[in-house]
Amino acid sequence: MIVPGSASQALAAALAEHTDRALATPEYRWFPDGEECASVPEFGGEEAVVVAATESNDALVELLQLxxxxxxxxxxxxxxxxPYMGYARQDRAFEHGEPVSARAVARAVSTGTDRVVLVTPHEPDVAEYFDAPVEVLEAAxxxxxPLPVDLTDPLFxxxxxxxxxxxxxxxxxxxxxxxDFFEKVRDYDTGEVTVMPSDADxxxxxVVVxxxxxxxxxxxxxxVAALRERGCDDVYTVCVHGMLAGNARTKLAAAGVTHVVATDTLERAESDVSVAPLVADAL
Known part of the structure; x- marks a missing residue:
């Protein structure tokens, strides 16, 4: 039976269709102190496939409860x-005394599962932090x-x-x-990122970034701004995980992006591609 987290309902429904498995309907309620309780009163069968992107702290707790x-x-x-593993970018301690958050999350998830399936984690090595067997799927x-079939001399x-x-x-x-690729330098003290244009014409x-x-x-x-300065034509930005926090979509539009493509690992308006067939093959 497919059991969706609240942030992965569309993906779970697509996965149930691709695998011809029943889809559970979890229920969520909150206590006066703010604590959540996620339950699956309609669950049936011997095998459960919990599908839950951990895009927030609440989503992580919900996954553990499911x-x-x-x-x-x-x-x-x-x-x-x-589909999307939160904290995967914190795969090491950047300063003395800081946690390896990806490891802490992986260990917590491992206690309640027999197997884990990850979709394009930010750092593939986070798979090693799980105590349960892990399969990593690449969705790029x-x-x-969704890209036009007639791109002009495309540069990826x-x-x-x-x-x-x-x-x-x-x-x-x-x-x-x-x-080709850009050179990116991150200042971990300020969080500022500097992007240096590549030599590609x-x-x-x-251009597809x-x-x-x-x-x-x-x-x-x-x-994208650097590419525009170099006289490119249309610019498409594609990503597996379209977090698009805050005013990210506006920034991209202002920079001159023609279209944004993402998958449904995070369910957004830009989720033009489903990873359900990929995950279905792994189950």
Whole structure:
């Protein structure tokens, strides 16, 4: 049975359809002190697949409760699908005395599941922090499908070196174009990010900027502004996880982005691609 977290309802419904499994209808209530209680009164069967993006602290607590609830309801095995793993970017202690938050989250999730499925975590090494078996799915190639078939001499760019592999995946799925990346330098004291343009010639070309996540949109906007200065044509920004916090979408539009494409690992208006088929194959 597929059991959705409140932040992953559309994805869970699509996954139930792709796998021909029943879809549970969890209930959520809050106590006067603000504590939440997530329950699955309609659960049935021996296997539970909990699908829950942990995009907030509340969503993380909800996931832990759903894992426990399905056990109480009789599930013998639990698979936890985390389409977007919050805290995955805190994969190490940046200062003495700071936590490795990704490790703390992974250990907590591991206590209530037999298996974990992650979709394009920001740092793949976070899979090692789980005490349960983990399968990592890479969804970047899916981002090519919504792109126009007639892009002009397309250039697929990662906003930093670590994202070039994602750009290659999208380029290969699109079956044409060149790849490159920007140099990105982050000041961990101030949080400020500086993006240095690559040497790729963008003039007269359509550009697809590829990243695993668009959070505040600041880095992506800088990259797009640099491309506009170099005379590119249309700019498409694509990402697996469209967090798009605050005024991120406005920043991208102001920078001259033609279209924003994201998957439904985080359910937003820009979620043009579903990872349900990918996850279904892993179940």
């Amino acid at each position: 894992q426990d609830a399905v056990r109480e309801a009789g599930a013998e095995t639990v698979t936890t699908v985390i 190639a899916l981002l090519a499908d 760019l990662g906003p930093d070196a670590s994202a070039e592999e994602l750009a290659v995946d999208v380029r290969d799925a699109y079956d044409g174009g060149e790849t 963008a003039a007269g070309r359509d 590829v990243d695993d996540i668009i959070a505040t949109g600041s880095t992506m906007s800088e990259a």
